[in-house]
Amino acid sequence: MPTAEDKKWSCPPMPTGDHANENHLCPFLSRLVLPGLVALLVLLSPAFARADAITTLAVSGTAQNISGTKLDSCANGATCAFSGTFQVDTTSGSLETSGFAITLPGLPAFNSPFGSDPVDLTSFWEIFVHNGSGDTLHFVFSTAHIPASLKGFTGGSFFGGDAQPFYTISSGSITLAPVPEPSSLVLFASGMLVLGLTWRFGKKAAHPLSA
Helix, strand or coil: CCCHHHHHHCCCCCCCHHHCCCCCHHHHHHHHHHHHHHHHHHHHHHHHHHHHHEEEEEEEEEEEECCCCCECCECCCCEEEEEEEEEEECCCCEECCCCCEEECCCCCCEEEEEEEEECCCCCEEEEEEEECCCCEEEEEEECCCCCCCCCCCCCEEEEEEEECCCEEEEEEEEEECCCCCHHHHHHHHHHHHHHHHHHHHHHHHHCCCCC
């Protein structure tokens, strides 16, 4: 016996006689739901794979104020903390231009990278990035490869750098940032939706409503 909940989510019964051509859209659309979801997942799978290749890295360290004046909370001559994040495509080994934000006291965030290269035939890599005021931050860090590469990069240690004429970098590190995996979550949610719809339509087929 169908319940009230079943009736709420079911298509109306197919009409007969003079109205046989009415309300035929509901069962037609229901047959398209599962194939449509499968096709959507297939189309989006390259984007999911791309998202999994993008690694967000956390930057933290200290820099000495050499500007000759106080910069926000950092006094002249003091060594102060800085932090931020940037992203790398660890499959291709390329720096992402989006998701870049490193902040030093008293300066706008550095968020526009314009250079990313290995340092000669060493294990070190260097990055150049502008902020909204046109200042340049340059920093060098270690990788796990010789020559240096960002493929499979998961972090390293600073080997110098500066934001002239304001700071020289004293020390720092790059580590994996604790962020969720959106593509995996979307895939899981889509799979659960498909299972739920399969159960729903299977239940309707097993318990058809009478007119």
